Amino acid sequence: MAPIATTAELHKSGYSTREIHRHCSPAGPWQQLLPGVVLKKPSPPTRLDRLRAVLSYAGQDSVITGADSLARQGAVLPLPRHIHVLAGKNARRAHPWILLERTSRPPAVVNRDGLRLAGPARAALDLARREPNPRAVVEILDAVVDAGLCSPADLHVELRQACRRGSALVRQALCHLYPV
Structure with missing residues (x-):
């Protein structure tokens, strides 16, 4: 699993916008590094x-x-x-x-x-x-x-x-x- 993904790629993988936002929330396992770009791990980039x-x-x-x-x-x-x-x-x-x-x-x-x-x-x-x-x-x-x-x-x-x-x-x- 690549640690960086765009929201468009995540949508293609089946994630809804709501799921992406939930994963990128302060309590979630992911973080948004740039608009439309997600780091899929909780540790600092x-x-x-x-x-x-x-x-x-x-x-x-x-x-x-x-x-x-x-x-x-x-x-x-x-x-x-x-x-x-x-x-x-x-x-x-x-x-x-x-x-x-x-x-x-x-x-x-x-x-x-x-x-x-x-x-x-x-x-x-x-x-x-x-x-x-x-x-x-x-x-x-x-x-x-x-x-x-x-x-x-x-x-x-x-x-x-x-x-x-x-x-x-x-x-x-x-x-x-x-x-x-």
Whole structure:
């Protein structure tokens, strides 16, 4: 039994709306993590539970990016409070612990632990673009290369293809660390 389910999936399995609400009540065995997304266990959600819930909430084409994607692939980076997810241009859902970024350029997807993760170069640049501290940008790029997730050349290629918004510090750091 998967610990994360949407209310639509629960309805297909035969649960009524009333049963779902009863199971998600304070005395029930389940909890609602996001609108329309249920964790089918009473214990606090793990980060993996939250990642799965975000993908269910954001839709079939959504992809985890940034620190969570990189950490799941082997980079050692601190995890922020929010979960960064990429979704299609028509995505309209928001939530306080989700950083939803609409994109017209879907990333290459890496499947790990049942999660759809952005490839390392894209995830690193998505994370670094939002970082205002130049030292932190360098640490992100170094962590990805040091973990062997991608090469400096991969980062340069991704940077050329990426949106230029927010990329000035990333461009400077990449050119300084790994000149072409």
